[in-house]
Amino acid sequence: MRWVLAVTALCVLVGEAQAGTHYNVRLNTTARIGQVALLTSDLTSPGPAPDTLEILNFAHDGKTRPIASPGLSYFEGGPVRGHLLAGVNPAPRTVIGNDFFFNSLSVPFDSLGTTVTFAIQLPEPLPPEGLPDEMSFFYLGDDGTPAFHTLDPLGTDALFAVCVTGDPGGDLSVFTPMTFVPPDSLVLDMSVLGVPGSDGLLGRLQFRSIAPNPSAGGVRLVYAIPKPGGELRVRVFDVAGRLVAQPFRGRRTAGSWTTDWNARDSRGRAVPAGVYLVQLQMGGQSLVRRVVLTR
Numbered sequence: 001m002r003w004v005l006a007v008t009a010l011c012v013l014v015g016e017a018q019a020g021t022h023y024n025v026r027l028n029t030t031a032r033i034g035q036v037a038l039l040t041s042d043l044t045s046p047g048p049a050p051d052t053l054e055i056l057n058f059a060h061d062g063k064t065r066p067i068a069s070p071g072l073s074y075f076e077g078g079p080v081r082g083h084l085l086a087g088v089n090p091a092p093r094t095v096i097g098n099d100f101f102f103n104s105l106s107v108p109f110d111s112l113g114t115t116v117t118f119a120i121q122l123p124e125p126l127p128p129e130g131l132p133d134e135m136s137f138f139y140l141g142d143d144g145t146p147a148f149h150t151l152d153p154l155g156t157d158a159l160f161a162v163c164v165t166g167d168p169g170g171d172l173s174v175f176t177p178m179t180f181v182p183p184d185s186l187v188l189d190m191s192v193l194g195v196p197g198s199d200g201l202l203g204r205l206q207f208r209s210i211a212p213n214p215s216a217g218g219v220r221l222v223y224a225i226p227k228p229g230g231e232l233r234v235r236v237f238d239v240a241g242r243l244v245a246q247p248f249r250g251r252r253t254a255g256s257w258t259t260d261w262n263a264r265d266s267r268g269r270a271v272p273a274g275v276y277l278v279q280l281q282m283g284g285q286s287l288v289r290r291v292v293l294t295r
Contacts, residue, residue, distance in 0.1 A: 020123055021162060021170040024185045025137070027116040029062070031191035037147065038074070038140040039116065040106040045098035046131040051164060052095050053135045054121040055082075055105070059090035061113030067105070077103030098133060106140070122164055133164040139188075150175040151200035151284030153226065160186050167213075169277075169290040173204060176284035182241035182277055201226045205280050205287040208256065214292040218262040221247075223280055223287075229253040230283050236261060236291075237277040244271060252282070263293055 027039075043053040067074045067085050075085075075096075082094030084107060096103050122135060136158040141147045146157035152175040159178040163171040174180045178188050203226030210221050221234065234248040247261045261278070265271050273295035280287040 020121065020168055021164075021172075022119060022121045022184065023160075023162070023172065024119045025117065026185060026187045027139075028114070028187075028189045028191070029112045029116055030114045031189075032112045033062075033114060034111050035109075036142040037109045037112055038106040038138075038142065038144065039109070040104060040138040040140050041096065041120070042136045042138070043077075043096050043098055043103040043133065044136075045101060045103065045133045047133070049133075051098045051133045052123060053098075053103075055084065055091070055094045055096070056119040056121055057090055057092060058084055058094065058107070058116075058118040060109075060116040062109050062116070063111040063113075064089070065108045065110050067107065074106040074108050075104060077101075078105075080105050108142075120162070122162060122170060134161055136161040139190075148177075150177065153201050153203050153285070159188060165289075167290065168275075169288065171207060172286075172288040174286040174288070175200075180279065180286045180288060182237040182243075182279070183239050201228070201230070201283040201285060203227065205282060205285050207280070207287060207289050210278065210289060210291055214294045215263070216294050218260060219291055221259045221261065221278060222256065223259075224256050225252045225254050225282070227254040229255075233279075233281045234259050234261075235279045235281070237279065238271075239275050239277070244276065261291075 041053060041055060045051060064087065066087060077100035079097045079099060083091035084094040096105050120135065137160050138158055139147050150157045150159055152158045158175060160172065160174045165171055174186060178186055181187050206224040208222040208224055210219055213219060229252050232248065232250065232252045233246065235243060236245045236247065238244050244265050245261065246266065248259045263271055271293065273293050276291045276293065278289055278291055
């Protein structure tokens with residue numbers, strides 16, 4: 001059921017260039033030392049285009065069990081190959097392919113330590129046709145069900161998801177209690193997990209377009225707000241993670257909206273050429289996409 005819901009997420013599909021998506025993940029598991037857990041990455045792939053999800057530099061100070069043993073494996077679909085299958089810690093590179101609609105790899109912990117760190121990487125080879133591929137990340141109990149609620153409105157309790165758009169960065173969706181730390185980190189403090197399931201939006205925030213992108217000047221953001229709406233912040237960060245501008249802060253009702261960013265900082269100064277991160281934030285959700293200014 002988790003993957004059926006995840007693949008129905010609507011993502012805006014734009015972009016033509018070869019691209020890649022890379023995010024760093026940090027889990028503070030101090031509050032859960034000694035607990036059993038499954039850290040699970042799913043790759044749903046409704047189209048025929050080849051794609052991969054790479055898990056890089058997976059490191060931890062806990063105790064894991066074998067991912068594959070006679071009569072038992074913690075992966076499906078794929079193919080799956082790499083250092084995690086061999087129990088290496090840290091594991092430099094593990095690759096999940098998309099030969100099937102649903103592809104998944106879980107790292108089973110008999111005993112969590114204080115921290116888990118890794119990076120995820122998606123090649124973003126071409127603009128997809130139809131529904132996009134999507135990777136999602138979950139913290140599960142030993143029975144394979146989510147260990148706590150997140151504000152993922154699809155009800156899958158994902159901590160974050162990345163839709164393949166063909167652009168660098170993809171469409172990154174992050175759900176409380178996971179947080180996005182600009183420019184490229186996803187952080188979870190497992191001592192703070194009191195997230196009521198009813199407090200979120202009834203659907204996911206969506207970027208419909210950011211145009212022009214690349215741009216020699218300003219850009220227009222077109223996005224969709226799910227019911228019931230609420231307080232929205234639109235912020236722009238540079239690649240060092242510094243807040244550059246806040247083009248909008250206020251209430252938005254459900255529906256399609258636009259916000260213009262004039263490519264200027266909060267003091268009205270023109271920003272230099274480069275890559276910028278646009279973040280929509282509402283109701284325990286963050287949606288992030290990249291913008292390129294060429295000047």
